[in-house]
Amino acid sequence: MTDQNPGSPEQQRALACVLDEIIPPNPDxxxxxxxxxxxxxxxxxxxxxxxxxxxxxxxxxxxxxxxGATTFAELPRADRRGVLDESVATAPVFLPTLIAQTFVxxxxxxxVREALGLDAGAPFPKGYAVAPTDFSILDPVRRRGAFxxxx
Amino acid sequence: xxxxxxxxxxxxxxxxxxxxxxxxxxxxxxxVCLEQGGWMKPTDYPTNSADWEVRGAGEFATSxxxxxxxxxxxxxxxxxxxxxxxxxxxxxxxxLYAAHFPRFKPSDFRVRTLDGVADDWPIDYQTLxxxxxxxxxxxxxxxxxxDPAYPPKEVPLPPVPLGKLGxxxxxxxNELGWHWWPSDSAIATREYKGRAPCINLGPxxxxxxxxxxxxxxxxxxxxAERRGVEVRPHCRVREITVDAxxxxxxxxxxxxxxxxxxxxxxxxVIAANGVGTPRLLLNSASNQFPxxxxxxxxxVGRNLMFxxxxxxxxxxxxxxxxxxGPTGCGLWSHEFYETDPGRDCVRGYSFELVRGFGxxxxxxxxxxxxxxxxxxxHHEAMAGIVDxxxxxxxxxxxxxxxxxxxxxxxxxxxxxxxxxxxISYRLSENSRKLLDHGTARATDVLKAAGARRVVSDAxxxxxxxxxxxxxxxxxxxxxxxxxxxxxxxxxxxxxxxxGSVFVTSGAVNPCxxxxxxxxxxxxxxxxxxxxxxx
Ligand SMILES: Cc1cc2nc3c(=O)[nH]c(=O)nc-3n(C[C@H](O)[C@H](O)[C@H](O)COP(=O)(O)OP(=O)(O)OC[C@H]3O[C@@H](n4cnc5c(N)ncnc54)[C@H](O)[C@@H]3O)c2cc1C
Numbered sequence: 001m002t003d004q005n006p007g008s009p010e011q012q013r014a015l016a017c018v019l020d021e022i023i024p025p026n027p028d029x030x031x032x033x034x035x036x037x038x039x040x041x042x043x044x045x046x047x048x049x050x051x052x053x054x055x056x057x058x059x060x061x062x063x064x065x066x067x068g069a070t071t072f073a074e075l076p077r078a079d080r081r082g083v084l085d086e087s088v089a090t091a092p093v094f095l096p097t098l099i100a101q102t103f104v105x106x107x108x109x110x111x112v113r114e115a116l117g118l119d120a121g122a123p124f125p126k127g128y129a130v131a132p133t134d135f136s137i138l139d140p141v142r143r144r145g146a147f148x149x150x151x
Numbered sequence: 152x153x154x155x156x157x158x159x160x161x162x163x164x165x166x167x168x169x170x171x172x173x174x175x176x177x178x179x180x181x182x183v184c185l186e187q188g189g190w191m192k193p194t195d196y197p198t199n200s201a202d203w204e205v206r207g208a209g210e211f212a213t214s215x216x217x218x219x220x221x222x223x224x225x226x227x228x229x230x231x232x233x234x235x236x237x238x239x240x241x242x243x244x245x246x247l248y249a250a251h252f253p254r255f256k257p258s259d260f261r262v263r264t265l266d267g268v269a270d271d272w273p274i275d276y277q278t279l280x281x282x283x284x285x286x287x288x289x290x291x292x293x294x295x296x297x298d299p300a301y302p303p304k305e306v307p308l309p310p311v312p313l314g315k316l317g318x319x320x321x322x323x324x325n326e327l328g329w330h331w332w333p334s335d336s337a338i339a340t341r342e343y344k345g346r347a348p349c350i351n352l353g354p355x356x357x358x359x360x361x362x363x364x365x366x367x368x369x370x371x372x373x374x375a376e377r378r379g380v381e382v383r384p385h386c387r388v389r390e391i392t393v394d395a396x397x398x399x400x401x402x403x404x405x406x407x408x409x410x411x412x413x414x415x416x417x418x419x420v421i422a423a424n425g426v427g428t429p430r431l432l433l434n435s436a437s438n439q440f441p442x443x444x445x446x447x448x449x450x451v452g453r454n455l456m457f458x459x460x461x462x463x464x465x466x467x468x469x470x471x472x473x474x475x476g477p478t479g480c481g482l483w484s485h486e487f488y489e490t491d492p493g494r495d496c497v498r499g500y501s502f503e504l505v506r507g508f509g510x511x512x513x514x515x516x517x518x519x520x521x522x523x524x525x526x527x528x529h530h531e532a533m534a535g536i537v538d539x540x541x542x543x544x545x546x547x548x549x550x551x552x553x554x555x556x557x558x559x560x561x562x563x564x565x566x567x568x569x570x571x572x573x574i575s576y577r578l579s580e581n582s583r584k585l586l587d588h589g590t591a592r593a594t595d596v597l598k599a600a601g602a603r604r605v606v607s608d609a610x611x612x613x614x615x616x617x618x619x620x621x622x623x624x625x626x627x628x629x630x631x632x633x634x635x636x637x638x639x640x641x642x643x644x645x646x647x648x649x650g651s652v653f654v655t656s657g658a659v660n661p662c663x664x665x666x667x668x669x670x671x672x673x674x675x676x677x678x679x680x681x682x683x684x685x
Binding site for chain 2: 021023081103107108116117121124125129141148149
């Protein structure tokens with residue numbers, strides 16, 4: 001997929017950093033950050049998204065420069081969130097779009113689903129075995145008797 | 152333009168069209184059903200693929216405007232807080248429905264007499280009882296006999312299992328001493344008439360890959376075709392035409408190639424649902440019916456009723472496995488169904504179990520509700536959400552109000568250039584109060600069941616899936632569009648058999664009652680065949 005990513009290495013790195021800000025790796029290492037699952041390449045390769053991503057990276061790099069860094073990716077982690085929040089003023093669609101797209105990509109990822117203890121693949125044809133209900137739990141309702149309204 | 156003639160043409164192959172066609176087929180009349188959509192393949196449904204959540208929100212979305220399939224027609228619902236949900240195919244909206252399958256209740260047919268609002272129906276619970284029973288067998292309904300909220304009735308198949316989530320919520324109801332009962336569900340819980348049993352895939356509202364859910368392409372249509380009814384898929388009716396005597400004489404439609412066709416018929420039956428039906432009648436205006444066909448009362452397209460929904464979800468500490476099992480089927484409660492003088496509103500609502508969602512839907516919903524954030528802490532929050540959500544919908548009775556309408560949009564057209572419908576709907580004060588009450592009582596139940604937090608959404612915008620009232624039935628031609636057995640007051644060989652004819656909405660899902668009505672109308676036609684147009 002990387003060869004379909006139209007971004008420069010710097011842009012690719014910036015995008016991965018943004019994705020990792022949106023969904024960082026779990027401190028216990030059980031769940032990867034969104035920047036580490038190939039999602040950046042997938043999103044950048046979508047022609048309808050790339051211009052927005054490119055402009056967004058430009059905007060966050062510009063804010064990073066005002067804060068004395070050369071690029072967003074060069075910022076210490078602790079400063080990145082603030083830059084992303086600030087980017088909404090100059091690139092209002094970038095962050096909300098990336099958040100939504102990151103969630104979509106991340107929670108469809110097979111490894112992520114498995115790490116959450118869920119099935120990664122299609123629900124069909126396996127399905128799920130749900131134990132039959134013991135309807136003695138209805139006893140209090142049965143004791144109450146009929147209560148529909150007759151016209 | 153080719154021209155053919157049949158005895159009966161049915162427009163729409165959904166819930167009502169299928170039941171009606173099957174029943175009327177025994178007359179051996181030549182019956183053709185024109186349907187703008189095609190036959191669905193269960194192998195195409197989202198749960199066949201790993202990206203089922205995304206496909207379910209896209210090409211199988213409940214909104215035709217989001218789906219935008221060739222069979223769909225656009226609907227301008229900008230002027231409504233509740234958006235239209237449907238599906239256009241052989242099977243109609245039953246392709247996507249949740250298959251929660253209650254009957255209306257005896258009081259639903261008498262709200263004027265009982266509560267002084269809206270109107271009584273010209274028929275009653277007893278009229279429909281045999282048709283519900285017939286429909287339960289044809290659709291293959293599961294459930295448990297003995298619900299004290301209903302007159303006695305049988306259920307053909309055992310109930311769907313409640314699962315851990317359902318049992319937890321049932322515990323909440325028990326704690327409060329409130330009514331609940333396993334739902335009647337149009338889902339095969341064991342092999343039934345060639346349908347495989349439910350395997351608890353989860354999202355019934357994206358189509359059932361297993362074929363356990365009773366969509367009418369799997370239930371009525373195969374049997375109706377065996378009885379000689381012809382279904383013509385990919386045929387969209389533009390208008391119903393009338394002869395010099397004001398009788399319907401057939402339809403003009405576009406076939407699969409987009410070629411205009413004419414089909415003559417002795418009887419025209421509309422089964423296009425509460426939006427498609429008024430749209431078609433309004434599109435069939437002529438010199439004799441300048442305001443739309445069968446619209447001398449001026450009521451075609453008026454009194455649109457949804458069921459305003461409150462979705463109330465709890466976040467629980469325990470994993471609940473809520474994504475396993477039919478999304479919208481499990482249990483219902485009729486504790487708050489009837490008018491209560493202690494409440495500041497009339498009529499009531501029912502509750503329906505909502506099982507959990509997949510991880511993506513859970514994450515996006517929680518994000519939109521502020522229950523989940525991005526950035527640091529995301530995983531900790533998500534661990535308490537995914538597989539920890541479940542709850543209920545309050546389904547509120549919507550009263551008929553003339554200003555809630557389906558009209559024709561002046562600009563919007565479908566793929567054949569036919570004017571599209573426009574919805575104008577205001578949530579009434581009464582509905583708002585019912586939603587608030589339902590939200591508060593659902594919160595009580597979920598808390599009693601152990602929820603640590605409760606989050607609600609009312610009215611649920613996507614929930615315009617019950618479409619009723621836009622061609623109401625009644626005895627008085629001044630105040631209704633069709634008579635007590637679905638025959639147009641103005642055009643004696645024109646029948647309407649879908650939810651458009653509902654006088655009131657009840658507070659339960661309507662499909663079983665829509666189909667029972669369609670079977671009843673078919674029987675009335677059979678019984679009155681010798682003097683049908685008198
Ligand atoms: C997501 C969803 C969930 C639901 N869940 C439930 C539930 O749990 N329980 C319940 O009781 N109900 C439920 N419903 C509602 C239920 O599906 C409908 O009430 C029922 O299907 C209506 O039946 P009908 O025959 O009136 O219309 P439909 O089933 O909608 O069928 C109408 C058919 O007419 C066709 N048509 C329309 N216009 C034309 C035309 N001009 N030419 C040719 N064909 C035309 C359409 O393509 C469509 O196939 C749900 C609906 C949806 C969308």
